[in-house]
Amino acid sequence: MTNLDEIFNSAYKSKVFRRREVLLPDYIPEILPHRDKEIKKVALTLAPSLRGERPSNIFIYGLTGTGKTAVVKYVLRKLKENATGKGVNIGYIYVNVRHRETPYRILADIAEHFNIRVPFTGLSIGEVYNRIIRKISNIETVFIITLDEVDFLVKKYGDDLLYNLTRINEQLSRSKVSLIGITNSLKLIESLDPRVKSSLNEEELVFPPYDAKQLQDILYPRAMDAFVENALDEDIVPLCSALAARDHGDARRALDLLRIAGEIAEREERDRVVKDDVMKARIEIERDRVSDIIKTLPLHGKLVMLSILITTGYGKDYATTGEIYDKYKKIVSTLGFEEITLRRVSGIIGELDMLGIISGRIISRGRYGKTRVINLGGDANTIIEALREDPIMDEILDEEAKWK
Template identity: 40%
Template sequence: MDASIIDPIDRILDAAETGMSLIQNREILHFTYIPDVIHHRDMEQKQVAQSLLPILKQSRPSNLLVYGKPGTGKTLVVRKVLAKIQKKVELSNFPIRLLYANSKQETTLYGLLVSFGRQLDLTDRDLPSTGLAISEVFKRLLGAINKNRLNAIFVIDEIDYLAQLVSKTGKDILYQLTRSNELLVRGSLTLVGISNNLSFKENLDPRVISSLGEEEIVFTNYTVEQIHKILGERAEQAFVKGAVGEAALNLCAAMAGREHGDARRAIDLLRVAGEIAEREQKNEVTEQQVRDASQKIEENKEVTALKTYPLHEKLVILAVMRSAGSSTGEIYTSYKNLCTGVRQDHLTPRRITQILSEIEMSGIISSRIIHQGTHGRTKKHRLTISADTVKKTFQDDLVLEDVL
């Protein structure tokens, strides 16, 4: 074997060892990182702290709703306030339990409640991961709170997604949660909802609205200047000195500022741009790496979402792609043809309608109602991503190769 031929993996690893490492602390660029100082959110931190203050005085706080566009610091502030409260009560005899779940990540009502159950120390034997009625899962959660006399704060991030699940399934766990204190003999339960959608309450039961929104706090969008300051501090802490150019920071802030003042997107852009610069063995992050990072983030988000879908959901997405802007009925016909092509039994029209709604919630397709005068209304669906992205992502699925 020719000694002059260097294995490509060795080349990458050698370059990583000898090349310049621009990022010295990646944790600071992760969305879960809670900085010592949260800039431009003093008022919101005070409001959240004051809302939850009663629990330090050994009484139940009001349920709280926190609103704001993505990346406006809602989760960051709530988690920081909760961490401070937890630290204050560690030495007290007042049993407080702070629990957190993201309803979009859990994807099912059952999974969300089980997540809370695990944080209440309920094992799989106490609370199986599947198989129980929702009402029984809820009963066991309250049983754990009652038994241990806990004063629990349930934080539900992206609660607007949960509200959509409730409206689609008809299982209103939000109503049950807001009424839980009526069923508790000992202990209490406070609900903190974090929402990206200010109008999500429109789909809720009026009885839930009155009890869920006992207190409400709205987070305004960050300005480009505020995002620039946040980025500058993160860059200073996370990167080696001088590794991030001012032009790169300006572009990150401007790109994120265009998207509703999204600081989280700005930090993601900076992190990915830094990783690209490291791979390219650059000694500085420039505007070009920021642009490349923006393209990569968008592609990764779409591809990751597409890859997670089971076969029939993929077939529905292909049906929407083939009959762009068509009605549910036309998409169903296209879907049945695709099922024939891959030798699969087709699902019912009702189930396909449900699947379309579920995919719409992920943002991969969009739907709108078209009024047709005397012919009534129909719903039209179309892809929000390119057909090429769908084909490229699905081409690794051997079952679909005959219909792509």
């Protein structure tokens, strides 16, 4: 073996991980602990497709990381395997609505599964819809379309698309389509058109959150698979489970913590993951999340974020929408930009609140009006760091520092 081989080999061979991919969010294990009941229910509902019949539509509720997506994907995979064995045609399509959050993109995504090429924009929604129908109408297949996180779609664009999809069968001659809707919010179904509601809710399934013990049952087998023997301190898995259990029993969060903790240990070329790595992982996850959001903010979004940062005294204090808007106007006028309206700034603040970058609550000060009181939810430095990636923000922050 030459020197180079040795280098590559030792770089390739991690001291911590054996199969890191087992911890990635889209990995579906062979066994899903504490979800037997749910798997059975989904399987029973979808089973008629093996006889070429259209299965009932299913609606699934549950908070993030409760195994909704995993269960659905798992059952669909098994179903498909079973179908090919029996010579039945079943097609399944999985679309995550959060990543494709407009009706057009969702349809475009579905279309792409059928090998219909659709442009990023330019076609009418109806046209994409028609192309899909034209393409699949005559194929003798049961299609199961899964829409993950539909709440995002309904909240922003209403239920038109859902309504059309539930009625798609009327326009198909030989193929059949059934839908699986997955949502985080229990309130969603109430806001739906009654027609959509009854048709989509043929079967309904609620996924309860995991508790710390159940999270451990999920983590242990995966940790065994993912890590080299003895790479984990004993208290690592319980710690990740406990932290995630506090976070409404989110299994994905628990797996992320475990994986990132491992990556930190690996980066530092240690062969053992310790408690402190988990704590660091927690900070790192938060930093990445904040930085991703701030980076993709439009210019005025960043300026508003900056104004919040300054008016709240870098997180030590509270500020109202009005105070933030005043500060924003000052910043904008020194830069010579055109300012956006209060309405829009209020909207941006609302969005930042929803994203959890800041935390605000609406209060009434009686005579002195009703407003939103805001402070930074998390760490100011994380936000400053993310903002400084934009040269304009960087300059303003330097300027601001001089005044102090």
